[in-house]
Amino acid sequence: MWMKKRYVLDIEGEQHHAVVARRGDEIELQVDDGDPRTVNHRPVLGGRALSVRYGGRLHLVHLSGGGNGGRVTATPVSY
Numbered sequence: 001m002w003m004k005k006r007y008v009l010d011i012e013g014e015q016h017h018a019v020v021a022r023r024g025d026e027i028e029l030q031v032d033d034g035d036p037r038t039v040n041h042r043p044v045l046g047g048r049a050l051s052v053r054y055g056g057r058l059h060l061v062h063l064s065g066g067g068n069g070g071r072v073t074a075t076p077v078s079y
Contacts, residue, residue, distance in 0.1 A: 009042075029054060 009016040
């Protein structure tokens, strides 16, 4: 069974919506209306961020609470 979480991505001031689906160690990421893609990931900085390989690039994604109904904002920083 896939467990899904929804995130708001703030990329250079522009908001995108992402769905992260997890089944065991497998993660799929869907951004806006794109197709879901399997991504390689690992938690870093004590779980406050993720290192994610998506679209051939490595991204550091900071996770922060948004306050409204448990919303979490993910802010990607490419490197």
